[in-house]
Amino acid sequence: MSELPRLPNFSALRAFEAAARHENFSRAAEELCLTHGAISHQVRALEEELGVSLFIRNGRQVRVTPEGKRFAEAIARAADDIARAAQALRPSQDAIQRLSVTAIPSFAARWLAPRLGSFIDQHPDIEVILQASSQLQDLVKENIDVGIRFGQGRYPGLVSERLMGEIYYPVVSPNYRHGPLPVEPRDLADAVLLRSNEPWAPWFKAAGLALAEPAGGVMFEDLSMLIRSCVDGDGVALVRHVVAMQEIASGHLIRLFGITCPCAEDYYLVSPPGAYGKPQVRAFRDWLKAEIANAQPPA
Structure with missing residues (x-):
């Protein structure tokens, strides 16, 4: 397969095509969000590379040459072909x-x-x-x-x-109180119990504890905030398995006691x-x- 000839700079081609279409460097600059000087410089560089004049210049007025007009039309056709090919590759909005x-x-x-x-x-x-x-x-x-x-x-x-x-169970940060963690359910009598909309009473019953429902402090309605507070070591939390499994897997939280309670x-x-x-x-x-x-x- 023979090697294709080297293409001119794509930015220069875009600048030239816009300038030829408008026959005005300033309008081409506005369309491409460039300066008048940048358009002029890129067109000059393209002319030098091709060895042909693409515009007839009269001060700030320009007029595209016959060679330039044919070249600009070829660039426009090629750009249209590329745009259509790219669009054909994209899934249509109807397909989404x-x-x-x-x-x-x-x-x-x-x-x-x-x-x-x-x-x-x-x-x-x-x-x-x-x-x-x-x-x-x-x-x-x-x-x-x-x-x-x-x-x-x-x-x-x-x-x-x-x-x-779903089930729920108590969890705690390994850094809770900077010391030994609760070992038995009765140890929760001296722990800070974090509160959410999930009551502790059913789990207390499952664990054989005669403890009162915690009161006071913060009531977390958002379970993600409850998890965050527990990870920070603020206390022991009663959590749903699905909500806390990531932190347990990563070691940021530890399940306590192995006693679970089914959610209603x-x-x-x-x-x-x-x-x-x-x-x-x-x-x-x-x-x-x-x-x-x-x-x-x-x-």
């Missing part, structure tokens, strides 16, 4: 399938978002719009395809499918009936269930 997903903030940030890259890799033609909200959104009215909710599965008007259950609520995938049959919703559902099956099960 949009999938809107809403989830509770703790699940969205700590479980779903870190895994979404694999879904995009498997389905590059699907654009995912992920929303996190602690409010129960009206999926039909807000035109949302899929919701992931933590509840008891009663969602009138929506297709509902259970994804997985589960994770559900919900969808409006009109959206449930969409190909992108089916693909997301299948991927999500596979991710859950492959995730480390709570012990």
